[in-house]
Amino acid sequence: MVENLPVPFDRRVWQEALALRGAGHTVSVICPKGKGFTESHEIRDGVYIYRHDLVEAKSAGGYPAEYLTALMHQLRLSLAVRRRQRIDAIQACNPPDLMFLIALFHRLLFGTRFLFDHHDLSPELYVSRFGRKDALFRVLSLLERLTFRLADASIATNETFRDIAISRGNMDPDRVFVVKSYPDPEKTHRCPPEPALVQGGKCIIGYVGIMGAQDGVETLIRAMDHIVFAEGRRDIKAVLVGDGPEFERLKALARTLNLEDAVTFTGYLSGPTMMQHLSAFDIGVIPDPPNGCNEKLSMNKVFEYMMLGIPFVQFNLAQARREAGSAALVTTDHSAAALARNIMVLVDDGARRRVMASRARAIAGREFLWSTQATRYLEAIDCLFTGKEIRT
Template sequence: MVVHRNMRRCEWEATISKRHHILILVENLPVPFDRRVWQEAQALNDAGYEVSVICPTGRGYDKNYEVIGGIHIYRHPLEEAGSAAGYIKEYFTALVYQIYLSFRVRRRQRIDVIQACNPPDLLFLVAMIHKVLFGTFFVFDHHDLSPELYVSKFGRKDLFYKLLCFFEKQTFRMADASVATNETFRDIAVRRGGMPPDRVVVVKSYPEAARFRPTTPEQSLIASGKHLIGYIGIMGEQDGVDTLVRAVAEILHVRKRDDIHCLIIGDGPELKRLKAMTDELGIGGSLRFTGYLSGQPLLSHLSAFDVGIIPDPPGELNDKLSMNKVFEYMMLGLPIVQFNLPQATREAGHAALVVSEHSPQALADGILALIDDPERRKQMSMVGRAVAEREFRWTGEAGRYLDAYGDLFRRRLDVHDQRHYSTS
């Protein structure tokens, strides 16, 4: 009996991925723009799983349905909110779209696992419907701390905050497994979410090293006697890009330095306001916005930077986040200036100059300290690259991610075997 059972297990594990279909839900960013989700989808696809994704349109990805590299992508409209009431409307509308599209996906092929990537923490409701009706597994990919994100945006802990805490708790209760972006998130899943420790796996959001390397700098950004500082990322209220804009104004108008230029790459709900602020401060000649970039243009622009800036303010949310730009700056050998963010500081190590006071003036101090010390920049660059080449490997993270799915399906096999042999 034991031999027979082991043979069945080996046969099943040999074909585990080829017999299962994973549906990934994303509400706040389109795929493949969302790099982490796209890497996960590709890892599953490469391992032989069937993969579908439901996400919003935007960022140049406006087709309602397409297949990229064998991955089926279903998209729905999304209007980003700017107020608490707006978020209720956004989340409700997105939830209706995602429930509808999940059944459209199911009509095409049976769904074995639904993976929900937050925010918001309402997507467990989509998974719950399929779990109750069809026994579908639910995996929670924990990207953001929704309660802390709300406080960061609106500065209060009201009824809506309490609802977010409730939804977070229900998401963890519903999850068969949880994927955390760092060890802090893992601790929150166990302590605040009540997840069993053996069902939480840390998968960090490293870029693929083979594709994210220094390249020939964009020549239009190189000017004799000028130093280029820069930022890459989403521009929301919690990202603090306005502090960088004010720091540039401080450098130009108060410190009387005309050798500093700034480039801001990316977009987001704050972009229009930040452009207006740049004009009001009279620094448009030294600060440029590129909008969203990807591929070789992105790398050539980043490779022209002398210093990478992380202007995110300290707080309940940012203190706990692993930021993609930390990994990206280090992989490109860029010295970093940032505020005192515990998680980002641990990950950047000696590649970052940490500014203790949160203000445009202190950020300007940190920027100028590095600009005026080329030897220190060189050492920080070498340290960052060395750590990145040694530790920032998506292949290792992808292995842990796939192991989590293997464990999930093996648990189902164990339950099936126990039922089978208890009745035989």
């Protein structure tokens, strides 16, 4: 079960589903509609997919309605799955940390096991979006503890998340597995770039990912404003791949700043089309602001940039810095002007970019192996059915 992204758009969830299917399990996925995936039910690559409508919250007050509505859909669709076959285990991919209630329902009635796939730090994510630790923050912290309490095993996206599962979630260390979200190298590789992007000979700086309030894309746009108008650089172009809640507002901001010729928004892309656009990037950017949430996250764009050999600029994010090593140029001052300065440093130093790109490819080729992560994931699944009794 996943609430915030549809499948197969959610790459991590889809890779996990295919790993399970490849190991001989029967797999059903419950997720929202969106990103072009609007069928209520389909079978794709042997995986049963059930989708429901979702109205995304626009403010803190909208989250209870979004999550409770999704919860009702998840319960309804989980019963639809059970009518088709038995359910041995339920895997919940947060946010939010409410899906343990569905797992609890099936446990109490049918003895179903529960695996928590810990994608996001919901309490920290709330603070990063709304800047406060209020009653809703305390509710989210409680829900996180209850989710860990019910879980028979947990998978973490990195070692920091594993430490949180053990310390904050009181999980048995032997039942917490690190499964990193590495892309499939067969689908993530350079190809001839999109011709429309590279004509004109400008240096292309790029962003790929969700465009939400917490993702810092506005800082990148303001950095481009500094580059174009304060520094008078007309040889640099930004290409922003993706969409999200802030998409239209960010496009309007770029228009207001007269950046139409310097900033291109592609919207949501996938498959070969996305690879053609990413292959046009000379420099990647990770504009996510340093805070208690982003500093702990493993970001898909770090892995994607590195697998494609794209040097990138980022702010001082501890986890991303560890994973990138010398493939990233870290901007210690969190400001649009500082980001702009480091972008221009790389634009003007082609030799340095080539060295960083080579190091990125070397790290990715050595470490970013989904096959290894799939094996760890299947170990977590096996852990559900061996050893200790069900947690209550």
